[in-house]
Structures are given as structure tokens and as C-alpha cells.
Amino acid sequence: MTRAIEAITSVVRSLVDDEPKPPLHVGEVMALWTALASFQEAHYLYEAGLNTTQDPDLKQAVQGALDASKKDSKMIKDFLKKEGVPLPAVSEEKPKSNPNDIPPGVKMTDSELANTISIKLAAVISFCGTSIAQCIRSDVGIMFLEVQAEVLKLNATFKEQMKKKGWLKIPPYYYPSGRPDQS
Incomplete structure (x- = not known):
């Protein structure tokens, strides 16, 4: 799936690289600004997760999610600077800590951490899709498509790991009335 998205992105990029770029519209600026603020705040969730989990x-x-998020943040930050858009303020980085020194009532369990990150990744996938649909400038849409592709890969990794460890929260199954027997 990743190769397919990369191929599509490459083809679309080659078709639109030479087109004139109008100024960003307010929706594009808001989407980019919101994405950057959200991604930068996610770094602190990932850093806190690295400080609390002992599961290799x-x-x-989590380290993969942090690395990918930092890469995406840099791409968006560089783009916004080039376009003259002020950047959102960010929190300071978390210092390294020993997971054994964190009180149990404060420390997230591995299941809580994985589910929190998984929910965040799902929200980013949806946000990127909405942003792609609202973009007029192809370069901005492609940027969101690239971020979405990366997050889809990360989400697949998390979901597989969560299934394996028994952490995946599954809603109740739905059996509509009148449904033919599926046994």
C-alpha cells in the first residue's frame, strides 16, 4: 500500500510542480498551522511514552512515531516559513526519566499509552483526508497526502502490536435484527 501511495504522490507531484502557486487560502493556512501545532504537541506525548514504557x-x-512526527513537523514548518506564516508556540521538550521512578498512579500503562497514540494517529489520518479535500494548491494537498501515508504505516504497526499484546480496544459487535445466520 505504501508503494502505491508513493507512486500516486510522485505522479501527481510531477504534474503540478510547474503550475503557478497562488497565495495560500485561509483554510490551507489553518490546516497547516493546526497540523504543525498538533504534531509538535504530540512530540511530548511520545517523549513521555518513551520515559514510561519498558516494553521494547x-x-x-513510539520512537518511530516521534521520528516520523518530527520529520513531518519540519516539512510543514519549513513550508510555513517560506510562505511567511507565523508558527505556533510549542511546549518545551520532556527531560529523560527513569520509568521506575514514576508513581503508578501517574504513569500510563503500556496499553493506555498504545491506545492514546493509536487514537491520535486515527485523528491525524482523518484530519489529513479532510485537509486534502479542502486544498486548492496541489503542493499543500500532496504534503498532507505524504503525511497521511506515513501515519497510515505507523497506525498499522501500532494496531498489529496492540492485537498481539491484547491491548486493542474493540467496540461491541453489531448483529442487526433479521440478519441471515452467518455460521
Whole structure:
């Protein structure tokens, strides 16, 4: 799936690279600004997660999410600077800490951490899709498509890990009345 999205992005980019770029409209600016603010705040969730989990698989997945988010944030930040858009204020980085020094009532469990990140990733996927649909400038739409593709990969990793560890929260199954027997 990743290769398909990369191929589509590459084709679309080659078709629109030379088109004249009008100024960003307010919706594009708001989407980019909101994405940057959200991604930068997510860094602190990921850093806190790295400080609390001792599960090596989860730690690796959280580090991957942090790295990808920092890459996406830099791309959007550089773009906004180039377009003359002021950047959102951000919180300070979290210092490193020992997971064993965090009181149990404060520390998220691995399941809570994984589900919180998974929910955040799902929201970003949806946000990117909405932003793509609202973009007039193709370069902005492609940027959101690239972010969405990266987040889809991360979400697949989290979901697989959560299934394996029994952390995935599944809503109740729905059986409509009059449904033919599916046994």
C-alpha cells in the first residue's frame, strides 16, 4: 500500500510542480498551522511514552512515531516559513526519566499509552483526508497526502502490536435484527 501511495504522490507531484502557486487560502493556512501545532504537541506525548514504557516493542513503535512526527513537523514548518506564516508556540521538550521512578498512579500503562497514540494517529489520518479535500494548491494537498501515508504505516504497526499484546480496544459487535445466520 505504501508503494502505491508513493507512486500516486510522485505522479501527481510531477504534474503540478510547474503550475503557478497562488497565495495560500485561509483554510490551507489553518490546516497547516493546526497540523504543525498538533504534531509538535504530540512530540511530548511520545517523549513521555518513551520515559514510561519498558516494553521494547512499544518503545520502538513510539520512537518511530516521534521520528516520523518530527520529520513531518519540519516539512510543514519549513513550508510555513517560506510562505511567511507565523508558527505556533510549542511546549518545551520532556527531560529523560527513569520509568521506575514514576508513581503508578501517574504513569500510563503500556496499553493506555498504545491506545492514546493509536487514537491520535486515527485523528491525524482523518484530519489529513479532510485537509486534502479542502486544498486548492496541489503542493499543500500532496504534503498532507505524504503525511497521511506515513501515519497510515505507523497506525498499522501500532494496531498489529496492540492485537498481539491484547491491548486493542474493540467496540461491541453489531448483529442487526433479521440478519441471515452467518455460521
